[in-house]
Amino acid sequence: MNNLKTVSNEANTQSTRTSDKTENGTPIIMPGKETDKDLFLKMLVAQMSNQDPFNPQDPTQYVTQLAQFNSLEQMMNLNDGMEYLMGMTNGLLVNSAMSTATSLIGKKVEAYAPIEEPDGESSEGDSSEDSDKKTLTGVVEGVHMKDGIVYMDVRIDETKELKSIEYAALIKVSDNNTNTEK
Structure with missing residues (x-):
């Protein structure tokens, strides 16, 4: 057998x-x-x-x-x-952006408003004229990451609505209680 x-x-x-x-x-x-x-x-x-x-x-x-x-x-x-180096660099950049965005919680920020797409989606848009873009101000209440992009959850001053805005759209930061810029 x-x-x-x-x-x-x-x-x-x-x-x-x-x-x-x-x-x-x-x-x-x-x-x-x-x-x-x-x-x-x-x-x-x-x-x-x-x-x-x-x-x-x-x-x-x-x-x-x-x-x-x-x-x-x-x-x-x-x-x-080069692929290994790019992966390491991207990881460091995302970690740095996440860390910096986290330090903005409780701060008043001004950022470019997401451009509303016809289908209801929003994007940051890449128009060549920054002065044509609408800006929003509000207080950062949280941060999160989606698809490798860092977003700030900002309570908009005008509407009191909570919006997710890309960290890259940030223009300036100031303390919530004072008007001194950082």
């Missing part, structure tokens, strides 16, 4: 191995699957070892390919490093 299980396991393992490789043993890379740097080197070695002895390739082609591969590898490493 154990021998039968061993034979069937070996057959399953062998069929799995052969389905991932060609009849020559070359790995099959499926579309969309990630390939690694070693694949290029394996292909280059296979190309060198299987070349026609009566019509060998020019060695400068190999040197050129290796130089291109080296450049590609360095660009990939640089790209990975």
